[in-house]
Structures are given as C-alpha cells and as structure tokens.
Amino acid sequence: MHEYSIAIGIIDTLKDVLKEEFLCLNKIELTVGSLSGVYFEALHSALELILESEGLDNVTINISEEKGLFICSECQKATEIEPPLFICKECGSSRGKISGGKKIIIKAVEVNDGKI
C-alpha cells in the first residue's frame, strides 16, 4: 500500500502549487504508468481518504493509464508492453528498451471559483 505515500506526495504538491485555492479543489487528473507499480484503485482510495481528512469530500479523481512501450532493438518497432512479457509484440525479441509507463504524473487540476 505504498499508494498512500504517493497520495500524500500528490496532496503536498497540490497544496504547494494551489496555496489557498487548494480548499476549492474540484478535480484532479492523473496519468499513471502501466509499469509504475501503482494500483489505480488503491491510489484512488488513498487520495479520497486524505482529501476527506482535509475537509474536501467532493473532489473528482480521474486516473488515466499511460502504457509502457517496448522499443525493439531487432526490428525497431515500438509495441505496448503487457506484463509479465517484456518483449516485442512484432518479432518476439526480448532485446530492446522500455519507453514510458513508469511515471505518475499530476496532469491537471480544476478549482471552483469564490468558495473561500
């Protein structure tokens, strides 16, 4: 349940960025990599829990997935990785580089006007 630690980091970042507008938070949009080791439901629940403790009950949390890509050294194609197979879907080679899919990005937020 390391998602809780990650959620605390997200909320701290939002407080830093939004300052007093944090209390008007309405929506959080996140992009979570398919290889980041984060379970969406767990992150969602952790964020809800922390937001509730801050008195924010109605924040919409949207989490979208960013797939990791396998850039094949043999055929040079980029195909989506489907764990546990880290191979080229095109030619089956396991020689290549992984691109993307590892980060958890706070993409955007929306805040209500004049609630303070």
Added chain:
Amino acid sequence: MARYELMRDALGREKQRAERLHDFFAEHRILVLNIMGSPGSGKTTLIEKVIEKLKDDVTISVIEGDLATTVDSERIEKTGADVFQINTGGICHLSPEMVERAIDKMNIRDKSILMIENVGNLVCPASFDLGEDIRMVLVSTPEGDDKPEKYPVMFLGADIFVITKMDLIEMTDFNIERAIKSVQKIKHNTEIFTFSRDSNEDAKRISTWLKEEYTKKIK
C-alpha cells in the same frame, strides 16, 4: 472554474531526495545496494554471509528496514558491521527521506559499501529510489518460481537476481530455469546468482562480484 495544467511528477520530491543521495554516495565513493525480497526470503542471512567474506577488505555498513523490532540489526551487529535500524511503523517500504535521516546519524566511511535491507515486500519498495547503485532482488525456492512473472515491476529494476535457500529446493517444485527465463524476459541483462546459507562457494561468488563493483566505484 479554473483549470491548471500541472504536468508534475507525483514522485518529484522523492526523486529530488534520491538525487541528493546519489550525489552524496558518489562524492564519498560509497557503493550502495538496495536489497529487496519477500519477508523470509533470506535477505539478512545473505547480508551476514557477504559481510563475513568482505569485511577484511572493505568497510561495510548496513541499514535495516523493518516495520518493527531490532531483531535484524542485532544479527548484523554480531558481524561487527556498523548497522542502523529503521522502524517504519507500518509503512511498507523505505523512502529516500528515511535513508537521508539514517545516514545523518551514521558515520559511513568514504570508500565503503552500504547495504540497505528494504522492508520485506515484492511490490512497494520497487517504486522508491534510495540512491542505490545496485538493486538486488531475492526469491527463495519455497516461495515459488512464478514470483518474477507475478511481480514484474520489482524485476524491471533488478540488477541482480538471487535465488536463495537452494538447500531446500528438493522439497519444493521450484524450477530454476523457469525463474531465470522469466527474469530475463523482463530485463535481459540481470546478473543471476544462486545461494544457500551453508555454501561457502555461493557467498564467495556474490562477494567477488560485489567487490568488483566496489572497485569500479572507488576508482
């Protein structure tokens, strides 16, 4: 309604701390290992055996990460190595912040090895860089050969994969070939070792490899 495009890394702060640790360890030429595996996979035993082999040549310090108790650090203390126990109090992984606080209190020598034993867990520790040079992941034979397939994110970052409790393999249906193939499918250049607690040769092989990495780091 106002919308702000942020595009911020949610682990940005953790990554900044990890960068500071990388810089610190590089400046002081300390080779750092982040040792991960399930509870009971043999992490502490492997650390004890490696210390026994290397302690006459290299100064080794250890950070022990556990939810509770000082059982592991007491074991390490007996080897003569400098050890610091972190009790996370329920948190399922070590964070770079915890390691920063630990090294502030330790007196880690320049040109030495620091072994960080993470909290026993094949999921959560994978997401946190602790400033390490080498990630070592252990799977013991009673756990089963399917662990790399089931926990791929952990093996994605592994530099060394160690199959432990080889002395128990006869009592299990662990298939070494299957485990190795699964790891290589996730990351083809992972170094692979096998280890039994009573095998002098096994401890020697891992220690020799580490000593070479250490020599590269202190150059």
